[in-house]
Amino acid sequence: MYWIIFIGIALISWIVQSRFKSKFKKYSEFPLASGLSGAEIAQKMLHENGIHDVQVLVANDGQLSDHYNPGNKTVNLSQEVYYGRSVAAAAVAAHECGHAVQHATAYSWLQFRSAMVPVVSVASRLTSWVLLAGVLLMAFAQNPWILAVGVGALFLTTLFSFITLPVEFDASNRALAWLNTANVTHSKEEHDGAKDALKWAAMTYVVAALSALVTLLYYAYILFAKRD
Template identity: 40%
Template sequence: MFFHPMDFIILIAFGLAMWAQAKVKSNFNKGSRNRASSGMTGVEVARRILDSEGLSDVRIELSRRGALSDHYDPTAKVIRLSEPVYRGNSISSLSVAAHEVGHAIQHANNYSMLVLRHKFVPFANIGSQLAPFLLIAGFLLDMLNLIGIGIILFSAAVIFQLITLPVEFDASSRARNKLLELGMITNQEERGVKKVLNAAALTYVASTLIAVLELVKYIMIFREREN
């Protein structure tokens, strides 16, 4: 009933997303086998970068959510690192830890795209929660108004994902620069850092692509039914 030619393209995008996820794990595992020449752990790297930026008020905690659950919480000013990153001294551990510090630096500097992303959170949450129900109901009942509202709400979630892309790329760029600037990696090790961070960024690109394609599909269906 909901099949549309765009579904073929979306399936390809899903395949890309699955490949990206596998790539992240593969690159992280490869990087985990390479000990950084500095011998520093993820938590040590995070603390040193934070202190170099005058961010002594940002805490670092051990995340209890398992591997690759690393994140920065701007409301509590806390960087939470998974155990392999927190205690590890590999290229992967340093890369992920520095990336999360990149977000803390963005927050401290009021990085414009991060500020916009935070402002968009309520709209994205409402959109992601309500849009699926409105779209399904609109298609089942053949009510264009419901479909239209669903598309508008879903658009908010898609815009949020688009805003997230430059935020993530910027955090990775800050991470690489600080690792080199503070001498925590060598120029040769930067290549490994790039692989880990680029693979992670690819997952955001793939998920955003899927969301954009789904939005295009809904808009096309809406216009077809409207005519």
């Protein structure tokens, strides 16, 4: 039963990722009437929100590597977004600046997520090996403790995935509202395109969270079913 669910989630994930990439490609070819680049849009949004201590940098980590780093207060944009003058570049640049605005305004979900990062980083590196060792010990020695530790670590990473959702949705909402009020997306077509691109980006996080939850339930079932 669980394998059917796993396959279903994997298929949905592939569909969503493919859809997102196709949407990003489509709107990357949709020129912005304002002619502003992603870097210029990011700087404009930061300044109009009273943020002057965040740098906008070009990242060299490949496509869709855009992110905000609260540790050193940098908005890192991939080359196609930093230099791009498209609806997609505008949407992504504004979204990442939405995270900077969250940081500046002490948005509670972002603070909670940031506080979890050190613990989740350790948990995510160890989870796979601990779960494997735990399943083997349960099968051959009937010892549940290692698996219990693995399930606990998996719970933390799953919780982190769900906490990420309001952070990402809020950043997109801030981005779309600002793009509209700042008149960066001049037409309804531009605004709708930015909204569509960010919607599919958000869907990738939703699928990742659901996948994490299914995995957690699977290993929790193994743990408690064997103990019973």
